[in-house]
Amino acid sequence: xxxxxxxxxxxxxxxxxxxxxxxxxxxxxxxxxxxxxxxxxxxxxxxxxxxxxxxxxxxxxxxxxxxxxxxxxxxxxxxxxxxxxxxxxxxxxxxxxxxxxxxxxxxxxxxxxxxxxxxxxxxxxxxxxxxxxxxxxxxxxxxxxxxxxxxxxxxxxxxxxxxxxxxxxxxxxxxxxxxxxxxxxxxxxxxxxxxxxxxxxxxxxxxxxxxxxxxxxxxxxxxxxxxxxxxxxxxxxxxxxxxxxxxxxxxxxxxxxxxxxxxxxxxxxxxxxxxxxxxxxxxxxxxxxxxxxxxxxxxxxxxxxxxxxxxxxxxxxxxxxxxxxxxxxxxxxxxxxxxxxx
Amino acid sequence: xxxxxxxxxxxxxxxxxxxxxxxxxxxxxxxxxxxxxxxxxxxxxxxxxxxxxxxxxxxxxxxxxxxxxxxxxxxxxxxxxxxxxxxxxxxxxxxxxxxxxxxxxxxxxxxxxxxxxxxxxxxxxxxxxxxxxxxxxxxxxxxxxxxxxxxxxxxxxxxxxxxxxxxxxxxxxxxxxxxxxxxxxxxxxxxxxxxxxxxxxxxxxxxxxxxxxxxxxxxxxxxxxxxxxxxxxxxxxxxxxxxxxxxxxxx
Ligand SMILES: Nc1ncnc2c1ncn2[C@@H]1O[C@H](COP(=O)(O)OP(=O)(O)OP(=O)(O)O)[C@@H](O)[C@H]1O
Ligand SMILES: [Mg+2]
Numbered sequence: 001x002x003x004x005x006x007x008x009x010x011x012x013x014x015x016x017x018x019x020x021x022x023x024x025x026x027x028x029x030x031x032x033x034x035x036x037x038x039x040x041x042x043x044x045x046x047x048x049x050x051x052x053x054x055x056x057x058x059x060x061x062x063x064x065x066x067x068x069x070x071x072x073x074x075x076x077x078x079x080x081x082x083x084x085x086x087x088x089x090x091x092x093x094x095x096x097x098x099x100x101x102x103x104x105x106x107x108x109x110x111x112x113x114x115x116x117x118x119x120x121x122x123x124x125x126x127x128x129x130x131x132x133x134x135x136x137x138x139x140x141x142x143x144x145x146x147x148x149x150x151x152x153x154x155x156x157x158x159x160x161x162x163x164x165x166x167x168x169x170x171x172x173x174x175x176x177x178x179x180x181x182x183x184x185x186x187x188x189x190x191x192x193x194x195x196x197x198x199x200x201x202x203x204x205x206x207x208x209x210x211x212x213x214x215x216x217x218x219x220x221x222x223x224x225x226x227x228x229x230x231x232x233x234x235x236x237x238x239x240x241x242x243x244x245x246x247x248x249x250x251x252x253x254x255x256x257x258x259x260x261x262x263x264x265x266x267x268x269x270x271x272x273x274x275x276x277x278x279x280x281x282x283x284x285x286x287x288x289x290x291x292x293x294x295x296x297x298x299x300x301x302x303x304x305x306x307x308x309x310x311x312x313x314x315x316x317x318x319x320x321x322x323x324x325x326x327x328x329x330x331x332x333x334x335x336x337x338x339x340x341x342x
Numbered sequence: 343x344x345x346x347x348x349x350x351x352x353x354x355x356x357x358x359x360x361x362x363x364x365x366x367x368x369x370x371x372x373x374x375x376x377x378x379x380x381x382x383x384x385x386x387x388x389x390x391x392x393x394x395x396x397x398x399x400x401x402x403x404x405x406x407x408x409x410x411x412x413x414x415x416x417x418x419x420x421x422x423x424x425x426x427x428x429x430x431x432x433x434x435x436x437x438x439x440x441x442x443x444x445x446x447x448x449x450x451x452x453x454x455x456x457x458x459x460x461x462x463x464x465x466x467x468x469x470x471x472x473x474x475x476x477x478x479x480x481x482x483x484x485x486x487x488x489x490x491x492x493x494x495x496x497x498x499x500x501x502x503x504x505x506x507x508x509x510x511x512x513x514x515x516x517x518x519x520x521x522x523x524x525x526x527x528x529x530x531x532x533x534x535x536x537x538x539x540x541x542x543x544x545x546x547x548x549x550x551x552x553x554x555x556x557x558x559x560x561x562x563x564x565x566x567x568x569x570x571x572x573x574x575x576x577x578x579x580x581x582x583x584x585x586x587x588x589x590x591x592x593x
Contacts, residue, residue: 298534
């Protein structure tokens with residue numbers, strides 16, 4: 001892909017990201033003075049995935065500079081977070097880079113969501129590391145609650161929910177049986193977990209100034225939510241793949257039959273299932289066996305195919321034609337006729 | 343030099359007319375000038391494939407044979423998918439489908455020498471690179487004549503015991519008439535047959551080259567002679583096989 005396009009898309013979407021960052025800075029997370037609720041974090045991730053990892057990096061990096069500048073935080077003061085935002089676009093893009101362009105299976109979807117969550121964690125950790133090494137803005141352990149954790153939570157959850165939502169209209173997330181199922185389960189999980197977390201947040205909102213224990217409770221709820229989300233998601237992946245993997249195998253088996261390969265022994269574990277798919281698989285195996293038997297029967301007939309000609313009858317029939325006057329004349333003229341034709 | 347290809351089968355319904363029409367079309371598409379003469383006066387059929395309504399044709403082969411018109415008046419152009427850039431042309435000389443005309447031939451016959459002269463003049467006047475002769479099954483006089491004047495005798499047979507014996511007779515008669523080239527084409531071959539085994543057996547049994555093995559095609563059946571297969575299904579494997587047969591005819 002040409003560098004010009006990467007830079008232009010990166011900086012263009014970066015500007016959008018920056019403006020959105022500034023706008024959303026009014027919605028600060030409870031008890032986190034620097035961290036806002038920012039759904040737009042999905043932007044660098046999506047650009048990284050759909051365009052190029054470097055383009056994703058530019059969106060986060062350039063966007064965060066613009067956002068900080070517009071918000072009056074100073075252009076370079078939190079440079080470690082510029083890099084961290086860049087990484088959030090870069091890492092998921094890197095995971096998809098070189099892989100298939102479209103997400104059509106549960107596996108692809110799992111890799112996508114994991115890459116989003118892990119990229120959020122890795123990027124925040126990177127920013128913290130740079131801070132500890134060079135900047136020393138953070139004070140531990142209080143910064144852990146007021147800065148690090150909220151940054152990770154908002155980015156991971158927003159990315160997790162919004163990246164697939166944005167990839168759908170971009171045509172990168174195909175609606176297949178697999179993705180439809182996993183999307184449904186993911187949506188249920190997200191709604192369940194976030195509504196619980198939201199309810200807790202709401203109930204403690206007014207108490208934020210009260211003893212630290214309350215705030216801690218709030219974050220414990222947040223962490224538990226994310227853990228639940230991830231565990232639920234991993235379970236859902238396994239659950240969906242249990243349904244969809246055999247379908248892929250059955251399709252491949254049917255293709256094999258189409259190509260004349262009737263040995264479907266490898267379907268054994270699907271056939272062992274007690275459900276509808278198991279039944280389908282057994283029927284397919286039985287069918288392949290029948291087709292093979294029939295084809296072998298036909299082939300053996302071909303082997304036996306002997307062209308039997310009765311020579312005496314042939315001589316009689318040939319003689320009946322050849323001995324006519326017409327034929328004798330024709331035979332005499334045949335050579336001459338042929339020469340005269342063209 | 344024009345090449346005359348007589349297409350024949352001992353039994354009826356082997357696919358003579360369909361094969362002739364397809365091979366002729368392929369040669370025309372390759373830029374050759376091709377003629378097809380329907381000598382199956384008793385049961386003409388090939389005009390159907392070209393959607394040529396014999397009622398729209400003032401002159402048929404029968405009219406020429408009875409001296410009612412010139413042979414050139416009986417040739418109708420049926421070039422498929424006219425590509426103006428191509429020099430290829432296809433002409434059809436149909437037989438009459440009027441029952442009276444047919445009955446007359448069966449009853450009185452005609453001078454088969456006229457048929458020979460007609461072919462000569464078609465080649466010269468149209469002019470033609472290839473002339474296909476679609477024949478009536480069996481070995482009647484005009485079929486024998488078409489074999490006698492042909493440069494190539496293409497015998498069509500199905501892998502069917504009904505066809506084997508008659509084909510042996512035809513091959514023998516072709517040898518008597520010293521046809522320069524005699525070739526076999528297997529048609530309507532069921533998919534389960536091994537092509538190589540069949541080719542070997544047939545070539546070995548008759549001592550002739552096998553120029554093609556055409557599978558039995560569902561699409562050919564459903565097309566039901568309402569069009570030319572290679573025009574309708576140019577990418578079908580039967581069309582591909584027919585193309586290799588065409589190349590062997592050109593060789
Ligand atoms: N390869 C094939 N696969 C399936 N059907 C075929 C094939 N070749 C020919 N047919 C069908 O067989 C029938 C007879 O074909 P066609 O009229 O060409 O035979 P023919 O030898 O000219 O018959 P006749 O002896 O009556 O003149 C047609 O319905 C045609 O569609
Ligand atoms: Mg015919």
